[in-house]
Amino acid sequence: MPSENAGSARVATVFTGGTIAVSANKVAKNVPVLSGREILERVPEIAQYLPGLKLQVHDFATLPGPHISPEMMLTLASFVRALLEHSDGIVITHGTDSMEECAYFLDLVIGDRIPVVFTGSMHPATDAAWDGGQNLVDACAVAASGAFQKMGTLVVMAGQVHAASEVTKSHTMKDDTFRSPDFGPLGTVNTLKLDAPKRIREPHRRMNLSIGEDADLPYVELIKTYSGMDDMLFVAALKAGASGIVIEAMGQGNVPPGVVNGISRAREMNVPVVITTRCLAGPVRPYYAYEGAGRELEKLGCIFAPYLSGPKARIKLMLATAAGIEGEALRALWEA
Numbered sequence: 001m002p003s004e005n006a007g008s009a010r011v012a013t014v015f016t017g018g019t020i021a022v023s024a025n026k027v028a029k030n031v032p033v034l035s036g037r038e039i040l041e042r043v044p045e046i047a048q049y050l051p052g053l054k055l056q057v058h059d060f061a062t063l064p065g066p067h068i069s070p071e072m073m074l075t076l077a078s079f080v081r082a083l084l085e086h087s088d089g090i091v092i093t094h095g096t097d098s099m100e101e102c103a104y105f106l107d108l109v110i111g112d113r114i115p116v117v118f119t120g121s122m123h124p125a126t127d128a129a130w131d132g133g134q135n136l137v138d139a140c141a142v143a144a145s146g147a148f149q150k151m152g153t154l155v156v157m158a159g160q161v162h163a164a165s166e167v168t169k170s171h172t173m174k175d176d177t178f179r180s181p182d183f184g185p186l187g188t189v190n191t192l193k194l195d196a197p198k199r200i201r202e203p204h205r206r207m208n209l210s211i212g213e214d215a216d217l218p219y220v221e222l223i224k225t226y227s228g229m230d231d232m233l234f235v236a237a238l239k240a241g242a243s244g245i246v247i248e249a250m251g252q253g254n255v256p257p258g259v260v261n262g263i264s265r266a267r268e269m270n271v272p273v274v275i276t277t278r279c280l281a282g283p284v285r286p287y288y289a290y291e292g293a294g295r296e297l298e299k300l301g302c303i304f305a306p307y308l309s310g311p312k313a314r315i316k317l318m319l320a321t322a323a324g325i326e327g328e329a330l331r332a333l334w335e336a
């Protein structure tokens with residue numbers, strides 16, 4: 001829908017919880033409790049700045065971000081899919097702690113038919129510094145705008161529009177915590193200052209992985225490396241039946257020598273091992289050749305996942321495995 005028609009767009013709002021639903025009073029004690037309607041009542045600016053917008057309200061959950069599991073993400077994806085046909089855009093409110101994982105999950109399984117926009121807040125709705133109102137108006141403007149079509153799932157927070165695959169929560173408390181450290185935001189928006197959604201660039205890379213609505217999501221472990229590490233966590237993950245292991249390696253994709261044995265065992269068992277980095281930004285690649293370095297991991301058959309965080313690589317490996325993708329087809333999903 002072209003941006004000049006944004007005012008008459010149909011936007012479905014889906015409320016899942018998070019700080020944007022927190023009422024910080026003595027009774028509620030900093031837990032998400034507010035319904036979609038109770039949140040929207042606090043945001044008269046939506047009608048003011050986007051007159052004519054046709055808003056639907058759906059209460060999905062009132063959960064904090066850390067309580068949202070991949071299984072719930074799959075249920076949310078089905079819920080959202082059912083809304084696509086009768087909407088021009090979707091806005092999902094979500095706890096910021098796991099927003100990047102849930103947004104990326106939906107990005108992979110929903111496709112880019114209409115914009116799906118995640119937002120939330122860093123302050124409770126009852127706080128004078130509540131940022132949720134502005135974020136909600138901005139998210140609705142982006143969902144209704146023609147500027148962000150065919151870009152998949154987005155995160156709109158603090159006046160910036162980010163690609164789900166690129167964004168991360170970078171600060172525990174600041175309002176502008178969401179950053180895309182490798183590529184920067186896709187665009188900007190500040191409805192209250194009358195700055196319409198503006199697109200700067202395309203997402204770096206998008207893909208779709210279709211899985212059934214009742215698919216079984218496999219157990220994929222995520223292991224972060226540290227100096228002097230041994231293979232204990234790898235052995236434990238394999239013993240627990242991991243279908244895949246994602247490693248947050250050091251630097252460009254290197255691990256301490258004590259870890260190599262665990263990776264070899266995983267590969268002997270044909271368990272895919274995906275290498276990401278514990279650095280905030282930058283690609284991974286098989287560059288160095290010492291023990292535990294990228295070239296050795298490459299020889300062991302590890303897959304390198306450039307520009308993807310460990311938690312997102314885990315979501316992707318879970319979905320790819322659930323979709324039955326393996327071997328060379330699995331490897332091909334991770335090329336830069």
Ligand code: ASP
Pocket residue numbers: 017018019020063064065066094095096097098120121122123
């Ligand atoms: N801990 C909260 C949550 O993720 C943080 C937030 O929503 O901003 O639910």
